[in-house]
Amino acid sequence: MSNLTKSIPADERKMLRKVFWRSFTLYAAVSPAKQGASGFCYSLMPFINKFYKEDEEGKKAALTRSMSYFNTTIPLSTFIMGLAASMEKENSERKDFDTNSINAVKSSLMGPLAGIGDSIFWGVLRVIAAGIAVGLGSAGNVLAPIIFLVLFNVPSLLIKYYGTFLGYKLGSEYIQKIYASGLINILTKAASTVGLIMVGGMTASMVTFQSTFEWKMSGKSILNLQSMLDQIFVGIVPLGLTLLCYYLLKKKNISITVLIIGVIVLSILLSLLGIA
Template identity: 30%
Template sequence: MTALGPVEVGLLGLLAFIFGLDYIWVTPLGIWRPVVAGTLTGIILGDPITGLIVGSLLEFVFAGLFTIGGGTVPEAATGTIASVVVAITAGIKPEAAVPLAIPVAVLTMNLEIVVRSFDAVFTHWADAEIEKGNFDKIPLINILGAVPWALSRAIPIWAFVGALAINPQAVKSFIEALQVVQLGPLTIRFWDAMGVAGAVLPALGAAIMMKMMLSRETVAFYILGFALAAYLKLSLLAIALVAGSIIFALYLFTHREALQQLTLSSGSQGVKGSATSKDFFRWFGLSWFIQSSWNYERMMGTGFAHGMLEVEKKLRKDPEELKAWMRLHNEFYNTEPHVHNAIYGMVISLEEQGADPDTIRGVKTALMGPFAGLGDSMLWFTLLPIAFLLGASLGVNGNILGPLVALLIWIPVSWAIKYYSLVYGYKYGLSLSEVLKGDVLKVFREAVMAFAMAVIGGITATYVRATTPIVLAQFHGQAIKLQPVLDQLMPSLLPLLFTLFTYWLIKNKGYSYGKAVIVLFLVAFILAILGILG
């Protein structure tokens, strides 16, 4: 077993802290995602390939698990660090280490719930400073709100890795004792069974995405992606290109009139504001802190106040007027943090044109819900999972380009969406919101969900790994196995059945994600012990 020293323990906790900042600061880099987090953990421990493979496998498990609104889900980065540490230090198979991510991820989720309540302290602190006229303290207050979020990631890792470092010999003995366990007449090869269960767990990520996006309109594209992977053995990237081309052509020709609204050419020439490129870049930079002090009480309120401070100081010369406007922006506000910039740009533009507080409050209240739906489906349930799943499809085979591919998709596209949302929100104001709330939004979301389902179909056939070693009969000394029979009936049939089973648990039985993963793990683990899965 590889020993962990204080340097490794400290660095891994610091890494988790940085992942927490990347997460709460609207994922500018995406390094908290498992395929990247696992690789970076492996680099610290001297085995980046094992870290990459474990992280890639976990990317499939955690796909679709994102916090929407006030919800919480198991936290992927800490679970990934813990699994990679065990895989490398104990020398177990990457698949066997995958299930170990779940308890650490759930622990971090519960710490996050505490943070979401505690961070209201920063909002009330901002209230107090606004009343005192100390407006320049708001940026610091908001940024400090990210520290508890980052600590909620670092503390579990320091505790977990520190415990492993205290008595590595005891951990080694425990792991070795589980290699083969005799339970009455049953011989349990624990880590082999863990590996089988870990290979099945990506069905959870596929099922979660299906719950969000599978419908009568998108089921055909799920079947398309599954068939391209199962029968033609296409890679995930090839499936994305084929399905994307089909969907683009289909929606372009069937919804041409609605899509033409995107030109904004009719009825909207934009406004001639005073903003320069330098202003847009500065506002763009501030917008990354929109949810820095996110809390259950005001959510993004203090982040919005932070972003508007310099605008208000420019527009409001009377201290009492400035105080009133900063109170307004420190109120409740919550939407998707990338397309939030469209609302942000609209508010700046409208205030420059002399809009009153009630108008601004009304714009924020009316638009944050629809824009949240647009941004969540576009960013968190399509762009981010697809980018990092494509990277994981390379990384699972030990290809170090996997994380780079994921980041080269995520960073430029997400940054462009965030930047141009701000620019077009400022220039086109409420006319942009009318376009996005019309048929364009509906058509775009349908196309996005269709594309996502095609990719998830490919993931089901390729990365949910389930086979059976059952021998049906012996014929002239030759074993007739069940798996080839199933393959002739339908390739990847068992992965499909496990995915549909998990989808049924979540969608029809109403199981939480945590409960569903426990059931999925236990079923696969027990079937492996009984020799039904191998």
């Protein structure tokens, strides 16, 4: 047993192992609006059930928090789970705990860890493992596929396992310190800002609109809709559509399913009309 796991009480170590095994279901039920939220919530349930055993309203609130959007590289996901578990523990013990900080910290870590994780595990480790396996396979070694799986999965699983304990350990140590120093409000605001930046970046890269409408007279183009929109504000349509969906979702309580169907229908109509 490593020093990292030794320093955590036995009952909490047991729950952290449950979090690790449950984390394999992270993307078992993915939705466009939540991604791995259901898997994240399921993974944290051992802690939520224990810490809020006598507080039904607190348990409901914790489960609701855990069902917020979650998406990051799988081997590093358990670090955030461990951190969230430690914050839920602190929340169950402190009446002055800012519950907004839990999702703020979670959201702020998803993007950076996804960038680091994708680069390391998909960009480096997978390529190295595949290079070794391909070399063995071309030489006629029948164990080449197994070697690839071992080289890629063993480091990933080790980081995923110990990341659970590391996130929990760091969380339990530093959350008390930042509360004592009064930095929790600054941390929450900074984490919320980083989370909003990540959402803004996702909007800019994932929501696209390219108009094909062009008005011509005497064979000359006198109006190019896309060019005109870009002169006003580059990405104005994706931004406007995102803000409209957010307004309908939050203010008008329109379901995400209706919004997705609406966007699909609108896209088909714009295509048929030759606008986009």
